Amino acid sequence: MRVIAANDNVFVIRESSDTEEGGLIIPDEAQKPTNKGAIISVGKLVRDKGIQEKRIAVFNKHAGFAISVDGVEFHVLKENYIIGLI
Amino acid sequence: MRVIAANDNVFVIRESSDTEEGGLIIPDEAQKPTNKGAIISVGKLVRDKGIQEKRIAVFNKHAGFAISVDGVEFHVLKENYIIGLI
Amino acid sequence: MRVIAANDNVFVIRESSDTEEGGLIIPDEAQKPTNKGAIISVGKLVRDKGIQEKRIAVFNKHAGFAISVDGVEFHVLKENYIIGLI
Amino acid sequence: MRVIAANDNVFVIRESSDTEEGGLIIPDEAQKPTNKGAIISVGKLVRDKGIQEKRIAVFNKHAGFAISVDGVEFHVLKENYIIGLI
Amino acid sequence: MRVIAANDNVFVIRESSDTEEGGLIIPDEAQKPTNKGAIISVGKLVRDKGIQEKRIAVFNKHAGFAISVDGVEFHVLKENYIIGLI
Amino acid sequence: MRVIAANDNVFVIRESSDTEEGGLIIPDEAQKPTNKGAIISVGKLVRDKGIQEKRIAVFNKHAGFAISVDGVEFHVLKENYIIGLI
Amino acid sequence: MRVIAANDNVFVIRESSDTEEGGLIIPDEAQKPTNKGAIISVGKLVRDKGIQEKRIAVFNKHAGFAISVDGVEFHVLKENYIIGLI
Numbered sequence: 001m002r003v004i005a006a007n008d009n010v011f012v013i014r015e016s017s018d019t020e021e022g023g024l025i026i027p028d029e030a031q032k033p034t035n036k037g038a039i040i041s042v043g044k045l046v047r048d049k050g051i052q053e054k055r056i057a058v059f060n061k062h063a064g065f066a067i068s069v070d071g072v073e074f075h076v077l078k079e080n081y082i083i084g085l086i
Numbered sequence: 087m088r089v090i091a092a093n094d095n096v097f098v099i100r101e102s103s104d105t106e107e108g109g110l111i112i113p114d115e116a117q118k119p120t121n122k123g124a125i126i127s128v129g130k131l132v133r134d135k136g137i138q139e140k141r142i143a144v145f146n147k148h149a150g151f152a153i154s155v156d157g158v159e160f161h162v163l164k165e166n167y168i169i170g171l172i
Numbered sequence: 173m174r175v176i177a178a179n180d181n182v183f184v185i186r187e188s189s190d191t192e193e194g195g196l197i198i199p200d201e202a203q204k205p206t207n208k209g210a211i212i213s214v215g216k217l218v219r220d221k222g223i224q225e226k227r228i229a230v231f232n233k234h235a236g237f238a239i240s241v242d243g244v245e246f247h248v249l250k251e252n253y254i255i256g257l258i
Numbered sequence: 259m260r261v262i263a264a265n266d267n268v269f270v271i272r273e274s275s276d277t278e279e280g281g282l283i284i285p286d287e288a289q290k291p292t293n294k295g296a297i298i299s300v301g302k303l304v305r306d307k308g309i310q311e312k313r314i315a316v317f318n319k320h321a322g323f324a325i326s327v328d329g330v331e332f333h334v335l336k337e338n339y340i341i342g343l344i
Numbered sequence: 345m346r347v348i349a350a351n352d353n354v355f356v357i358r359e360s361s362d363t364e365e366g367g368l369i370i371p372d373e374a375q376k377p378t379n380k381g382a383i384i385s386v387g388k389l390v391r392d393k394g395i396q397e398k399r400i401a402v403f404n405k406h407a408g409f410a411i412s413v414d415g416v417e418f419h420v421l422k423e424n425y426i427i428g429l430i
Numbered sequence: 431m432r433v434i435a436a437n438d439n440v441f442v443i444r445e446s447s448d449t450e451e452g453g454l455i456i457p458d459e460a461q462k463p464t465n466k467g468a469i470i471s472v473g474k475l476v477r478d479k480g481i482q483e484k485r486i487a488v489f490n491k492h493a494g495f496a497i498s499v500d501g502v503e504f505h506v507l508k509e510n511y512i513i514g515l516i
Numbered sequence: 517m518r519v520i521a522a523n524d525n526v527f528v529i530r531e532s533s534d535t536e537e538g539g540l541i542i543p544d545e546a547q548k549p550t551n552k553g554a555i556i557s558v559g560k561l562v563r564d565k566g567i568q569e570k571r572i573a574v575f576n577k578h579a580g581f582a583i584s585v586d587g588v589e590f591h592v593l594k595e596n597y598i599i600g601l602i
Binding site: 230256 | 260261262263264265267269299301302303323324325326327328331334
Binding site: 374376378380391393394395424428 | 518519520521522523525527557559560561581582583584585586589592
C-alpha cells in the first residue's frame with residue numbers, strides 16, 4: 001500500500017459483512033449499525049495514539065467514504081468517527 | 087471484552103431498569119430521567135480522569151447509542167454526556 | 173451521598189423557596205429570579221476553584237435540571253450557570 | 259455583602275440615574291446609552307485584571323440583569339459587557 | 345480623562361471629518377469609507393501591542409459606537425475593528 | 431516556479447485524468463471521486479509535516495480551485511482537503 | 517507611507533490589471549480570478565511569517581477592500597485571504 005493518510009484521516013479496509021447478505025441477522029432497532037475495518041494508515045494529526053495500524057476500528061456503518069487510489073480501494077474515516085478499537 | 091473505546095467515547099453496560107417495567111414508579115415531571123451503567127472502557131481523550139473502568143456512570147436516559155461488537159452489546163456515550171459517577 | 177459530579181457539572185441541593193408559596197413576595201419585574209443551593213459535588217473540569225462543596229451556589233431559577241440517583245434527589249448545573257457563591 | 263461572583267461574572271451596584279428622571283438630558287441619537295456601577299465582586303475567571311472591586315464599571319445600559327440575594331440587590335455583568343473602568 | 349478601556353476595547357477621539365461637510369470629496373465607490381481617531385485608552389486584553397495611546401487608529405467609518413462618560417465623549421472600538429495605525 | 435503557498439494552502443499540479451476521457455472507467459457509485467497532484471509548495475501554517483514538496487497529494491476531485499500566476503497554472507488546496515499522500 | 521497595518525491585516529498596492537482592459541485574455545472558466553499586490557505593511561498578529569513587506573501577495577480578486585488614508589490608496593486583506601507569495 002503506497003498511499004498514507006494525511007491530517008486526521010484514518011484509512012481502513014472494511015470487513016465484508018457476510019451476515020447481512022445471508023439475511024440471518026435481524027437488526028435490533030435500538031442499536032446503531034456499525035462496521036469494522038483493519039486500520040492501514042493513520043494521519044499524523046490523529047490525537048488518540050491508540051488508533052494504530054493493524055488494529056481493527058469500529059465505526060458507524062454510514063460514516064466516512066470509500067476511495068480508490070491506483071486500483072487499491074479503502075475507506076476513509078475522520079478520527080472522531082472511530083467509536084472503538086479491537 | 088476485546089473492544090476498547092476510542093477518542094472521547096465511554097463504553098458502559100446499562101443497568102436493566104426493572105422498576106419501569108413493573109410500573110411501580112410514578113415519574114416525577116420535574117426530573118430528567120437518568121440511567122446508570124458500569125463503565126467498561128474509557129477513550130484516551132476523555133479529560134475527566136475520574137471517569138474510570140469499574141465505576142458506575144449516571145447519564146441522561148436518552149443520551150448515546152447502543153452497539154454490538156462480536157456479539158457483545160454495550161452503550162456508547164461521549165464524555166460530556168456523563169452527569170455523575172458512583 | 174455516593175454519587176459525584178462528572179466533567180463540568182455541579183450538584184446542589186436546592187433550598188426550598190417557602191416565601192413564594194406564602195405569596196408574600198411581590199416579584200420585581202426588573203429582576204431575574206434566582207435560586208440557591210448547597211453544593212454537594214463539583215466535577216473535576218470545573219474551572220472556577222471557588223466553586224467548592226459546602227458553599228451555597230446562586231443560579232438562575234430555571235437553569236439546570238433535577239435528577240434522582242438511588243433515591244437521592246439533587247439539582248445538576250453546568251459550571252457556567254452559577255452566578256455567585258455564598 | 260456575603261455573596262461573591264462566580265466564573266466570569268462581575269457584580270456591580272448600579273448608580274441611580276437621576277438625570278434621566280429629571281428629564282433634563284436630551285439623549286444623543288448617535289450615542290449608545292451607558293450606565294455606571296461600583297464593582298463589588300469579580301469572578302475568578304475574569305481575565306482583565308484591571309476589573310477590580312471598588313472601581314467603577316461602565317457598561318451598556320441594557321447589558322446584564324439584576325438579582326436579589328438575601329435582600330441585597332445588585333446587577334450581574336459578564337466580563338465582556340464591561341466597556342470601561344473609572 | 346478618567347475612564348480607561350476594559351477588555352479588548354480601544355477608546356478613540358474621532359477626527360472631525362470636515363471634508364465631507366464641505367462637499368468637496370467625491371467618494372470612490374470602490375473604497376470602504378474610513379475614519380481616524382486618536383487612541384486615548386487601550387484595554388488590557390488587546391493583543392496587537394502596536395495599538396497604543398497617542399497613535400492614530402484607522403477604522404471602518406461605521407464600526408464601533410460613541411459613548412459619553414461624565415461629559416466626555418469618545419468612540420469605542422473592539423480591537424479587531426482597527427484596520428491600521430498612524 | 432516563483433510563487434509559494436501562504437498560510438495553510440498547498441499548491442499542486444493536478445494529474446491529467448486520461449482514464450475518464452477514454453470512457454473506460456465505470457465509476458463506482460459507492461466511491462467518492464478523487465484526484466492526485468504533485469505538491470509544489472506548502473504554506474508555513476500547514477500542520478501535517480508529512481505534506482511536503484515532491485509528494486503526491488490525494489484529494490476530493492471537487493476540492494480547491496485552480497489559479498494562474500504569471501502563466502503558470504496550478505491547483506490550490508487547504509491543508510484539510512488533502513486525504514492522503516503517496 | 518505612514519500608516520501601518522493593525523491586527524491580522526495586510527496592506528497591499530494592487531497591480532494594475534492591464535491585460536483585462538486590453539481584452540486579450542479569455543478567462544478560463546475553471547480558474548478563480550486572482551490579483552497580485554506589493555505588500556507594504558503586515559499586522560503584528562499575522563501568523564505566516566513569510567508574509568513580509570516587499571513580497572508580492574497573490575489573492576482572490578474579490579477579497580478585501582480598498583481604503584484611502586491621507587490621500588494614499590491601498591488594499592486591505594486579512595491574512596487568510598492571501599493564497600500565495602512571490
